Amino acid sequence: MSTKKIVSLQEKIQKIEAASSLEELLPMYRPKVNGDTYYFVSYSHKDFREVYKDILLFQEEGISVWYDGGIIPGKSWAEVADLMMTRYSCKGIIFYLSRNSLNSSAVIDEINFAKNSGKDFVPIFLGIKDTNEFKTVIAGTPHSQKQKEFLLSVFNENVIFIPYESNLEVKLLQIKKIKSTPLFEYDPQYRMRNAYMDHPGYAISNIKDRYIKSVTIPQFVYNVQTNKKDEIIAIGTTAFSACQMLERVILPFSIAYIGEYAFANCKKLRSIALPNVRALGDGSFWGCSDLEEIYCPEIEQGYIGTSVFENCTNLRIATFCNTNSLGRAILFHNVPFGAFRNCHHLISVDYCWSSVDGYAFENCFHLNEISIYPQYIGYSAFKNCKSLKKVSLCTQLERIDGYAFYNCMSLQNIIFEGTVAEWAAIPKGIDWAYNVPATKVICCNGESPLN
Numbered sequence: 001m002s003t004k005k006i007v008s009l010q011e012k013i014q015k016i017e018a019a020s021s022l023e024e025l026l027p028m029y030r031p032k033v034n035g036d037t038y039y040f041v042s043y044s045h046k047d048f049r050e051v052y053k054d055i056l057l058f059q060e061e062g063i064s065v066w067y068d069g070g071i072i073p074g075k076s077w078a079e080v081a082d083l084m085m086t087r088y089s090c091k092g093i094i095f096y097l098s099r100n101s102l103n104s105s106a107v108i109d110e111i112n113f114a115k116n117s118g119k120d121f122v123p124i125f126l127g128i129k130d131t132n133e134f135k136t137v138i139a140g141t142p143h144s145q146k147q148k149e150f151l152l153s154v155f156n157e158n159v160i161f162i163p164y165e166s167n168l169e170v171k172l173l174q175i176k177k178i179k180s181t182p183l184f185e186y187d188p189q190y191r192m193r194n195a196y197m198d199h200p201g202y203a204i205s206n207i208k209d210r211y212i213k214s215v216t217i218p219q220f221v222y223n224v225q226t227n228k229k230d231e232i233i234a235i236g237t238t239a240f241s242a243c244q245m246l247e248r249v250i251l252p253f254s255i256a257y258i259g260e261y262a263f264a265n266c267k268k269l270r271s272i273a274l275p276n277v278r279a280l281g282d283g284s285f286w287g288c289s290d291l292e293e294i295y296c297p298e299i300e301q302g303y304i305g306t307s308v309f310e311n312c313t314n315l316r317i318a319t320f321c322n323t324n325s326l327g328r329a330i331l332f333h334n335v336p337f338g339a340f341r342n343c344h345h346l347i348s349v350d351y352c353w354s355s356v357d358g359y360a361f362e363n364c365f366h367l368n369e370i371s372i373y374p375q376y377i378g379y380s381a382f383k384n385c386k387s388l389k390k391v392s393l394c395t396q397l398e399r400i401d402g403y404a405f406y407n408c409m410s411l412q413n414i415i416f417e418g419t420v421a422e423w424a425a426i427p428k429g430i431d432w433a434y435n436v437p438a439t440k441v442i443c444c445n446g447e448s449p450l451n
Contacts (some may be wrong), residue, residue, distance in 0.1 A: 009060060013053055022048040037091040039175060040084055040119075041067040042110045044100035047126055050164060051096050054124075057168050063175065066090070081110050086117040088209035092178035093119055096164075097134065097155070098126035103141050111154055118208060120178040123155055124171065126164045131157070183208055186221050190236050190259070196279045196303040197257050203234035210242045213268075219252035235262045237281070244268065251275075258284045260305065271295075278302035286310050293317040306357075307338040315343045335360040337378070356381045358401065368410075377404045379429065386410060395422060402429030405436055414441045420448040 019025050022045050039058075043051040051067075058065050066084050068077065084090060093114045101107050114121055128134050138151050155161075162171055190203030202221055220229040234257040240246060241264045249269065253276050260281035263269060269288045274280075274296040282305035285291060291312045299320050309315055318340075334354035340346055342363045348370065358378035361367060368387045373394040379401040382388060388408045395418040405411060411433075416423050420443045433450050440447040 009056070012056055016049055016052045016056065019049065025052055037089050037180070038064040038066045039178070040081075040090050040093045040114075041065050041096070042081075042093060042101070042107070042114075043067070043096040043126075044098060044104055044107075046100040047096060047098050050126055054096075054164075054171070058172075058175075061168070061172060063172070065094070077106065078109055082113045083211055085110070085113045085119065086209060087211050088181075088183050090117070090119060091180050092175070093121040094175065095121055095123045095155075096126045097123050097128060097161075099128070099137055101126075102137055102151070105143075108143065108147055108150070111151070115154060118181045120181075122162065122171075122174045122178065123159060124162045124164055129163070131161060134161070181208060183212075183215075184218075184221075186232075187236050188223070188230070190234050192234070192257050192279055192281055193237075193260060194279070194281065194303060194305065197234070201233040201257075202230045203236040203257075203259065204232060204239045205236040207240055207243060211245050212243060213245050214248040215240075215246065216250040217252055217255065219254050233257060235259055237261060238264070241265055251277075257281070260284070261286060263288060266291075274299075279304075280308050281305045283307045283310070285312060287312075288315075289313045291315050293319075295319045304334075304336055304339060306336045307341065308336070309343055310338045310341040312340075313342060313344045315340075316345045316347065318346065334374070338362070340364055359383070361385060377401060379403060380406060382406075382408060384408075389413065391415070393417065397426055399427040400429060400432050402432055403434070404429065404432045406431055406433075407435045408433075409435055409437065411436045412438050414438050414450070416441050416443050416448075419443055419445045423448045 016025060025048070041051065041055060055065055055067065085093060125134065128137060134155070135152065138148050141148065143151070160174060162174055184204050185206040185208065187203045187205035189200040190205065191197050191200055204217060207215070217235070218232060220231055223230045231254045232252070233254055235255060237259040238261045239259065241261050243266050245268060246266045247268045247270060249272050251272070251274065255274070256276055257279045258274065258277055258281055261283040262281065264283050264286040267287065267289050270290050271293040274294070276298055277296050278298055279302050280296070280299065284305065286307050289311065292314050293316065294309070297319060309318070335356045337357040338359045340361050341359050344363065344365045346364050347366050348368055355374045356377045358380055360378065360381045362380050362383045364385050366387050367385045369390045370388070370392070373396060375396055376399045380403040381401070383403050383406040385408050387410055389410050390413040391411065392415045423441055423443050428451055436450070439450065441450060
């Protein structure tokens with residue numbers, strides 16, 4: 001180390017030792033996170049001088065650390081600690097265990113966050129000479145007996161404790177031994193609940209960093225039992241459902257199944273390509289309010305679950321076969337219950353056969369034209385589609401349930417491919433065309449009243 005750098009380091013240490021309060025140091029010692037990973041530092045403010053000297057030395061050695069000097073305005077410390085510990089980029093936690101920190105109620109929360117995150121940790125004794133004194137200190141804390149037992153279970157005989165007085169190399173050695181936790185958890189026997197997936201396969205079952213913004217799913221996972229790579233073919237049930245910061249997902253071509261509520265409530269997710277997906281489970285993208293585009297060309301002979309895009313209020317482009325037409329969803333099987341409910345910005349839909357289940361397009365305010373060929377149209381299927389102007393129906397239609405086109409206040413043209421007599425024979429539910437301006441249905445051999 002150069003003489004100039006040593007002098008600079010000594011001056012910084014002297015400033016830390018001379019500081020009368022933590023607030024004096026915060027402007028100069030904000031966290032410096034370089035690269036993709038960092039270590040979280042848990043400590044008591046009463047020990048700031050000792051801890052900040054270590055932090056300074058770590059940073060001089062290129063070790064990125066994060067501590068409460070980087071607290072986010074408007075967030076409570078518990079929220080910030082939970083967020084920063086559970087992020088995938090947090091490699092591990094350094095606990096400074098002193099009488100001050102162990103007497104604090106916050107230490108219980110931070111140790112809980114660390115344990116739940118699955119991160120490795122390094123405990124450094126500060127003012128405690130050995131494990132026996134450590135146990136004595138815990139016994140004298142104001143915590144409940146259950147909390148004391150929790151502390152002892154976490155920091156047990158299997159944990160390597162480092163005295164604060166140890167030299168820097170000893171501390172760095174233990175810190176660098178921390179292994180990064182895997183980002184994903186896997187289920188090797190995953191099956192979709194709808195029985196479309198008739199064989200078990202590897203699936204992403206959980207993501208450990210719920211604050212992640214962008215993620216690339218791997219195509220393979222190493223199977224320790226068979227000593228080989230297995231292909232990942234599914235995103236499991238609720239795997240990403242808590243990721244409210246998630247904006248971008250890249251899937252490999254091997255993914256064929258998206259499980260129930262896999263991406264539900266990923267409110268910042270804008271687009272996702274599903275190039276080889278054949279099944280979308282119930283509520284797969286429920287509540288993805290920023291989602292604008294879905295590309296899923298292989299789904300046409302597969303399966304779409306109920307409420308799959310419900311409350312995707314900004315969805316504009318939904319491509320379900322080989323077409324890139326703006327705002328068009330082209331489907332080749334039934335539209336299930338609530339599938340596009342509250343998709344306010346979906347523009348038009350071409351539908352080829354089977355059925356439109358209840359509430360399938362309710363509150364699709366910008367839907368303006370559809371050509372559908374279903375056997376039936378379910379209860380409130382197109383309710384409040386206020387921009388819908390024209391509907392074309394085929395002779396396979398067997399019934400229209402109540403409120404199917406309720407309050408479609410722009411619907412002026414209803415075209416039926418069959419005869420007037422065939423139209424009259426189709427059962428129609430209560431108020432199926434309430435507040436619809438059209439007064440007649442155009443049939444192949446003339447016009448017929450709506451009912």
